[in-house]
Amino acid sequence: xxxxxxxxxxxxxxxxxxxxxxxxxxxxxxxxxxxxxxxxxxxxxxxxxxxxxxxxxxxxxxxxxxxxxxxxxxxxxxxxxxxxxxxxxxxxxxxxxxxxxxxxxxxxxxxxxxx
Amino acid sequence: xxxxxxxxxxxxxxxxxxxxxxxxxxxxxxxxxxxxxxxxxxxxxxxxxxxxxxxxxxxxxxxxxxxxxxxxxxxxxxxxxxxxxxxxxxxxxxxxxxxxxxxxxxxxxxxxxxx
Numbered sequence: 001x002x003x004x005x006x007x008x009x010x011x012x013x014x015x016x017x018x019x020x021x022x023x024x025x026x027x028x029x030x031x032x033x034x035x036x037x038x039x040x041x042x043x044x045x046x047x048x049x050x051x052x053x054x055x056x057x058x059x060x061x062x063x064x065x066x067x068x069x070x071x072x073x074x075x076x077x078x079x080x081x082x083x084x085x086x087x088x089x090x091x092x093x094x095x096x097x098x099x100x101x102x103x104x105x106x107x108x109x110x111x112x113x114x115x
Numbered sequence: 116x117x118x119x120x121x122x123x124x125x126x127x128x129x130x131x132x133x134x135x136x137x138x139x140x141x142x143x144x145x146x147x148x149x150x151x152x153x154x155x156x157x158x159x160x161x162x163x164x165x166x167x168x169x170x171x172x173x174x175x176x177x178x179x180x181x182x183x184x185x186x187x188x189x190x191x192x193x194x195x196x197x198x199x200x201x202x203x204x205x206x207x208x209x210x211x212x213x214x215x216x217x218x219x220x221x222x223x224x225x226x227x228x229x230x
Contacts (some may be wrong), residue, residue, distance in 0.1 A: 032217045043221040105158045
């Protein structure tokens with residue numbers, strides 16, 4: 001069965017510093033991979049997605065993620081964090097099965113940004 | 116991308132009562148989903164709302180507790196029945212657009228508190 005692991009419950013970085021959020025997945029075939037962001041009191045916004053092609057994916061708000069099949073990872077990165085990036089980040093895997101297409105979410109990583 | 120509106124955005128309900136949450140999408144979508152996000156937790160898929168047929172429920176969720184309707188390609192409802200304080204959560208509607216689309220879009224969520 002497909003699953004997603006985000007090892008870090010929360011991370012604190014200084015404004016202007018670089019960021020990397022970790023994500024590992026388990027899936028038998030080539031997965032659809034996503035990163036979503038959830039600001040307090042808001043729904044989820046898609047940052048970026050990967051299915052095939054270039055393993056380095058560019059997203060919105062200056063985020064990027066790299067798919068590494070050998071490590072079953074899809075880590076999210078940003079070179080310089082802004083205070084407005086403080087939010088909850090969810091990695092997700094999409095999979096097709098007999099029930100249709102489902103999106104399975106990791107536990108999330110809460111990002112704190114300090115001045 | 117699809118724009119998803121949920122109503123109500125929040126509610127406080129008495130235990131033993133039921134609440135119906137509405138989800139409206141601004142375009143026809145192939146698939147609609149309902150998720151639960153308990154305080155400080157990730158998203159758990161409740162069910163896939165099927166147009167014109169019974170919803171497909173995930174393990175641990177049953178129709179008697181969470182009846183779902185989907186009368187057309189743009190609208191769905193989720194009812195939380197016979198509520199208890201343990202049902203206090205954010206309930207999120209999600210939709211996937213065309214057949215080839217892989218990412219899911221989300222509404223703002225309904226924050227439910229049961230007292």
